[in-house]
Amino acid sequence: MAVESHQTVTIREVNKSLLAILSTFFGIGIAIATWYFSANNNRLDKFANVQNEMNLKIEKFSITTELTDLKVTKLENRADAFMSKMSAFDKELSESKMILNNHDQLLKKHENQIKELEKR
Structure with a gap:
């Protein structure tokens, strides 16, 4: 007849096994x-990098636009200054033409007077 061996397992051993498994x-x-x-953090970092690059591109575009606006404003100011100088020059030119016409009229008048005197 075969001898059967019965092993008894204590609760402490079961708890140890369960604790090891858990x-x-x-x-x-x-x-x-x-x-x-x-x-997830790597994916979020990649997304944040893309977003930062987009923000930098937007900021660069904004700065470029501001510089262009400043250049346009500077050119407009130069054009305004040129137009005001040109207007002043045109005014002086018309005054000079008036004076020249007056001198021409006086010269013609004097020439006519000299001719009259020479005829006498």
Whole structure:
């Protein structure tokens, strides 16, 4: 007849085994969570980098637009100054033409007077 050996398992041994199994699952869960959050952070970092690049491009465009506006304003100011100088020059030119016409009239008058005197 065969001898049957009965092993008795205590609650303490069962608890140790369960604790080891639970600890293993907990460790695996922590590892998976760490990997998941790391992967998510990498994706978020890539997204943030793309967003930062877009913000830099927008800021560069904004600065370029402001510089262009300043150049246009400067050119407009120069054009206004040129137009005011040209207007002043035109005014002086018309005054000079008037004076020249007056001198021409006086010269003709004097020439006519000289001719009259020479005829006498």
